Amino acid sequence: MIQQLERWLSHPHHLIGVALFRIFTGVGISFYLIYHWPERHLLWGDTGLWPREVYLAEAADRGIWTLFHLTESPWLLEAVYGGGLVVSFLFTIGLWTRPLSIAVFLVFWSLYYRNTNVPNGGDNLIRIQLFFLMFTQAGARLSVDAWLRRRSGKPPSPLSRMLRPYGALFHNLAVVAMVGQLLFLYFTAGIYKVMGSMWQEGTAVYYAMRVQDFVWPGVSKVIWASEGGIVFLTYSSVLFQIAFPFLLLNRWSKYAAILGALLFHAGVGLMMNLVLFSWYMIACEWLLLSDREYRWLKNTLSPLLPRKGGLTMKHGSSENNRPSAMSITVFYDGWCRFCTKSVTTASRLDWFGWIRFVSFREPGIIQQWNLDPEKVEKRLHSTADGIHFREGIDGIIHMVGRLPLLWPTLPFLQLAKILGLGQRLYDWIASRRTIIPTGGCDEHCEIRKPKDGA
Template sequence: MGSATSVKRRPLLDWLYREEFLIGASLARIGFGFILLYMYLIHYAQRYLLWSDAGLIDHATYMASSTKDGAFSLYMLSPSLGYFDLIYHLGIVVAILYLIGWKGRFISILNFIFTISLIDRNVLISDGGDNIMRLILFYLLFANATAYFSADSDKYWQRRPLVEHTVLYKIKSVFHNFAVLFCIVNLCIMYLSSGLYQVMGEVWNNGTAVYYILQVDEYSHPFFQSLLLQNDFAIVLATYASILVKLAFPFLLFNRYTKYAVVCGVIGFHTGIAIVMGLVTFSLIMCMIDFLLITDKEYQRLYTDMSRLARKISLALRTRTRRLGRMQPLRSQRVIVFFDGWCPMCQASVRTLKALDWFGLLRYASFREQSVCEAYGLDPQKAEQRMHSKRIGDTDLHGGIHAFIQISKRIVPMWLISPLLCLANRLGIGQKVYDFIAARRTIMPTGGCDDSCYLPRVQTAKHES
C-alpha cells in the first residue's frame, strides 16, 4: 500500500522539481517589458502632467491619499522634479533590462517596484489591465522568466546540468511552477467571475450589451460604431460570444484538444476590444498572460510544425517564382554580382541573397578568380574596395551602393528598403556608409598570403596581426 502511494506521488514530485512553462514565462516577460516600455515612452512628453508634483495630483494630495490607503511609491520620497526625472528614467532603464532578460530575478524585483510606483502615483489614469499586470508581475518574481530569449539564457543552460539535482534548484523549480500555476488560476478566476457577472446582467442576457457599449464615444471607434450598429446579428453574436468564451475558458483550458480553441477565442476577444474600444494596453496585458497557457513541449511542437509549413510554402513559392524568372521579360533583368571570395562577410551576404532571390535573377562571381577580372574587365583594386554588379548583356558596371541598389530592385524582400537606399544615395551618404562598412571587413586569403600576394602590404599586415 505504501509503495503504491509513493509511486503515485513520484510523477507529481518529478513535475514539481522540474521547471515547466519556461518558454511561456520568457515570452510573457518580453511582452510585459514591451508594454512597460511603451507606457513610459508614449507618455514621455506628458510625464510631468500625469505623475509629477506639477501635474494633475500634487505631491501633498498624493501623500495624503497614499497614507490613507497604505500605498508605497518611489515617487513619494520627494516632490522635486529632478528626483522625479531620475526615478522615471531609471524606470525606463529597468524596463529595458527586464525586456532583454539581464540578471533576471534581481531586475524583476526592481521592475516590479518601479512599475507599482508609477501605477500608484496616479490611479486616476489606471485601468483593470494595470491591476492585473501588477499581480502577474508579482507572481513572476518567483518564476524563471529568462530561460529563453534573454541575455542570461546561455548561462542558464550551461549551468543547469550541473545544478538540476541540487536541493536549491528543486526549491526554485517548485516556486517557478507554482508561480505560473497561480497566474493561470487567477486568469481562470477572472474570466469565470467576469462571465458570471455578465450572465446576471439584463443587457447581456438579451444580447444588447455591445450596442450600449458602442454608444460611449470614449470606448468606440466611429468606423466600427457605424458599421456594427447597423447589424443586429453582429451585435448579438459579439455579446453572447464574449460570455461563452469567458465561461468556457476554465473548463476547456485543461484539455489538450480544446485548449487551442479557447486560447484563440480569448485572444480574438481581446483583439476586438483593442481595435473597437481602443483599450490597447489592457488587451495586450491579457494576451501576454495567455503565453503562460502553452507548455514547453507544445511550443516546441508548434515551432516544428510552423517551420515545416514555412518550408513547404517557401518551396512552393520558389518553384513558381523561378518559373516566372525564366520568362523573357524577367530574364532580361538578370544581374551578375562580383563579390570578394576572400571576405567571410561577403560570402555570408551571397548566401543570404541566394536564399532571397525568388526569381533567380542574380548570378555570382568572385573577382579573386583571375579569369573573372579578365573576362569582365574588372579592376582588382576597385573590386576589392567595393562590390560591383552589371546587368547581363550591358557593359556598365555599378559599384558600392549603386550595386546594392541594383540588387535590391531584384530581391522582393528588399523592395521595402530599396527606396531608402535610393534616398541615401541621393543625399550623398549611401556611398559613405557603404565604404565605412566595407573598409572594416575581414579578408582571409585562400591558402594564406605571401610576398607575391597582390594585396596592399599594409592591409595584409593588418589582418595578419
C-alpha cells in the same frame, strides 16, 4: 502518486509560455512608456494632475510604498521613467532577467500608484502578474541569458544543482498563481456581466461601442446597426468568459478556447481602441500552453516554413523552393570581420529562415543585383524583391523584423530612426570597421615590417 508529484514539482514547466509572456509584457510596457513620454510630467509629476501631497495622502491610506517616496527632488521622475525604459528593454530581450524582473515590477508598481487615475484593468492585471513573474525562471527560454549560457558551455555549479529543485518549485507555484489569476479574471468578469441589466437585455455591446472613446470611424457603425449582431456579441462574450476556465479542462476545447480568446481580444483591441489592454491579455494567454505543446506546434509548422539557407544565395529561386512573403536578402561586407560575425549571430536567430545573407564582395554579385558599389560598401543593403533596396538603419530594421528574438528592439530602432540618431550611429560604426580583403591585402591594408629588436 507522491513521487510523481515530487518529480513534477522539481522540474520547471511552461518555460516557453512564461518567456512569451515576458516578451509581450516587456513590449507593452516599453510602448506605454514611450507613448506617454511627452506628457509624463503632467501625469506623474509633482506639479501635474496628481500633486505630490495628494499622492502621499493616498499612499498613506493604502499603506503602500513606491519609488516616488525616495526623495522630493524633481529629477526622481526622470530617473524612474528613463530607468524604466532601459530595464523594460533589457527585460524584454532577457538580459539579467531575474534582477530586472524585480526592477520592472518596482517601476510599474510605482507609476501605477503615483496616479491611480491613469491605469486601466489591463494595467491592474499586469501589476499582479509581474509580482508572480519575479519567482519564475522567465529567462530560461527565448532570452539573451539562455543564449549566453549555451554559448559558454559551462556546467552549473554544485550550489546551482542543489538549489535547482527549489527554484523549480517556486517557478511552478508562481505559474499556477499567474494562470489562476487569469482564470479568476475571466470567470468573475462574466459573472459581473450577468448581473448587469444591459448584458441581460443583450444591448451592452451597443452602448459600449457608442462611447466616443471606443468608436472606430466607419466600422463601429456597421456593427451597432445590426441588431442581431449586437445581441450575439453581447451574449457570446458573457458565455465565453464564464465558460473559459472549464473549457481548459479538455485538450481540444482548450485549444478552441485559447484561439477564441486571442481572436476575442484582438477584436476588442481593434474595435474599441483598447490595444494595450488586449495586448496584455494576449500576453497572459501564452501561459496556458505547455512546453510540449509549443514543441508540437513548432514541429507541425516547420514543414510549412522555408528552410534556412547558407550565407550566400543566387538571385531568384526555383519553383520548388519559392521563398515566403517574409523572405528578404541582406547584402553585407564579407571582408569585414565585425560584419561576418554579426551575420553569423543573425543566422542563428533566424529561426524561420526568412533571411538570406549575401556578401557583395563575391564575384558577380554587384552586377547580378545591380548594386551601387560605393553605397553598398558604406551601408548594409536589404531587399525583398530585388528591385527596391533599403540601406543603413532601414536595412537593419528590415532584418530585425525577421528575427523574432529581436522584435522587442523594433520600437527603439524606429524611434532612433525618427529622431535621426539611428542613421548617424550606424554610419559612425560602419566608418570605423576594419576591412581585410579575402586572400591577403591590397592597397587598402598595409603590413609593416617589425622594427629591429622587436
